[in-house]
Amino acid sequence: MVTVRFPGTGSPSWGARAACSARNAWSGVLLGVSLVAFAGGTVFGPAANRDRFDSLAAAELGGLAEGLVETIGWLAAIAGLFVLGDVARLHGFWWKRWAGGLLLGAGLLQGWASTVQPRLLGFQETRHLDGILPYDLMWSGMAIGLAAAGIALLLRTRRRFAEEHLHRPARPPRS
16 A cells, blocks of 8 residues: 655554545545646646637626636635645545545536536537537546546545454453
8 A cells, every 4th residue: 555654744544544534535625626727727728729718608707607616726725735734744644545535526626617617507618619529528528537536546445444444353451
């Protein structure tokens, strides 16, 4: 098993991991959301020529929606780093659990940005593209793949923890 040890935190114990299991996952989810928000605003937005995106709503409303996603991304990064710092302080960092949360958060925001925002809310539709189906399949497929990988890792770490920690033989009574 791969464990990450932050400087000065020592080796993680199963008790510390148990206490920080949910915090590991939530830190990963928050940082995954922030990662996709950052990538969408700085890499994929300009690459997809976002300034040519049309909106069924007013152009200002589409820009407001994009700004809101980026703001949520920054707030998620700050919150995720605070939670990660708390986990490190308690010596409970669990690499696989955190990575599962990261993938799940990235997949959830990618699903929002590729499906809900353009299709259900009508913001930032890519009308200038001729064949929209490959574009939709690629982004939605990426969202589903990221979220599925994150869920699989979270379930795997939950099962492994239960097998290794909860089913250990009881300690003999002290005399």
